[in-house]
Amino acid sequence: MSKITDAREAVMVGRRSDGTLVRRPLSPHLQAYDMMQMTSALSITHRITGTLWSIGMIFLVWWLVAAAAGEASFNGAQWFFGSFFGVIGLMGLTAVAWYHTLAGVRHLYWDSGRGFDLPTTYLTGRAVLIGTAALTALTWLIMLITWI
Amino acid sequence: MAAPTIRSLRSPLGRVRGLGAAKGGTHHWWLQRVTSVALLPLTIWLVFSLARMPDSTWQEATAWIGRPFNAVLLLAFLAAAFHHMAYGLQEVVEDYVRGELAKVGALLALKGACFLLWLSATLAVLRIAI
Numbered sequence: 315m316s317k318i319t320d321a322r323e324a325v326m327v328g329r330r331s332d333g334t335l336v337r338r339p340l341s342p343h344l345q346a347y348d349m350m351q352m353t354s355a356l357s358i359t360h361r362i363t364g365t366l367w368s369i370g371m372i373f374l375v376w377w378l379v380a381a382a383a384g385e386a387s388f389n390g391a392q393w394f395f396g397s398f399f400g401v402i403g404l405m406g407l408t409a410v411a412w413y414h415t416l417a418g419v420r421h422l423y424w425d426s427g428r429g430f431d432l433p434t435t436y437l438t439g440r441a442v443l444i445g446t447a448a449l450t451a452l453t454w455l456i457m458l459i460t461w462i
Numbered sequence: 463m464a465a466p467t468i469r470s471l472r473s474p475l476g477r478v479r480g481l482g483a484a485k486g487g488t489h490h491w492w493l494q495r496v497t498s499v500a501l502l503p504l505t506i507w508l509v510f511s512l513a514r515m516p517d518s519t520w521q522e523a524t525a526w527i528g529r530p531f532n533a534v535l536l537l538a539f540l541a542a543a544f545h546h547m548a549y550g551l552q553e554v555v556e557d558y559v560r561g562e563l564a565k566v567g568a569l570l571a572l573k574g575a576c577f578l579l580w581l582s583a584t585l586a587v588l589r590i591a592i
Contacts (some may be wrong), residue, residue, distance in 0.1 A: 365554060368547045375583040378536075381527060382586035385520040396516075408509065415505055418498050425495060457513040 352439045356417065363414040370407040405454065412449040416442045490549060497546040504539040524590050533591035537584060544580035548573055 325337045349355055373395075380391035394400045420438050423429050429438055470477075481487050515526060526532055551572050559565045 361554065364547075364550050368551055371543060371547060372579065375579050375586075378527070378583045378586040381520065381523050382589045388520040388523065392518075411505065411509060415502065419502065422495065422498065453509060453513045456510065457516050460514050461516050 353435060356439050356442065360414060360417040360421070363410045363417070366410045367407070367414055370410065373403075373407075405450075408453050409446060409450045412453070413442065413446040416445045416449075490552075494546060494549050497542045497549070500542040501539070501546060504535060504542060507535060508539055527587060527590045530591070533587055536587050540580055540583050540587070544576050548576040551576075 326340050328336050328338060330336050349358065377391050377395070380387040395404060420429075420442055423438065429435065476482075511526075511532070515523065518526070527536065552569060555565060555568045555572060559568050
């Protein structure tokens with residue numbers, strides 16, 4: 315996928331019925347958007363974290379069903395969550411959950427009709443990122459303190 | 463009072479309902495917001511609760527799940543979360559899956575999976591709690 319650096323390049327070149335060239339604008343798409351901008355990057359991250367959290371829900375169901383099934387199956391689930399991949403997955407899931415929660419609050423704020431000007435958009439966007447880092451660190455601090 | 467001039471073939475009732483061929487209005491959008499508001503406190507409670515039980519034994523975990531306060535909030539979280547999840551993933555499928563057959567098939571599979579997962583988790587909580 316060739317990257318278009320100038321949005322004005324996102325045009326369709328066609329010909330009129332009399333043969334003259336015409337450049338028509340295309341509706342915005344991935345090639346026209348710079349996905350490294352904070353606005354579009356946070357937007358797609360909200361959708362990605364929502365999807366990842368849906369996968370994480372399967373593990374919550376597993377944990378609950380294993381607890382209901384008995385001690386042996388619960389110990390099996392606990393072994394997985396305590397393993398290397400389990401801990402890495404849970405750490406990632408914690409960050410994903412906090413990001414989607416905070417970005418969701420940002421969406422509810424937008425739904426009230428506020429915060430659409432660019433300075434506020436950048437401010438709330440940075441707040442979501444800093445809040446995600448802070449809450450993820452806090453969650454794992456609580457877990458480590460309980461563990462020790 | 464003169465009768466209003468009708469300039470279109472749409473019935474007055476159809477114009478009042480204002481839904482047209484879409485047959486649905488803001489129901490999906492609104493419920494996604496309602497469940498998100500419900501999930502906000504429930505998620506904060508669940509994440510911090512789970513963070514405080516990393517090395518819990520089966521006895522400790524089932525005792526925690528079985529406590530009425532925790533069981534009720536867990537059931538509420540599961541209902542809101544799977545509703546929100548099914549609606550959210552539906553939007554993803556509708557945006558990216560091409561072809562009507564594949565789209566409807568993916569949506570049916572998605573809704574079925576969400577329903578079964580919710581039912582399994584809810585049954586597990588109820589079985590421990592009751």
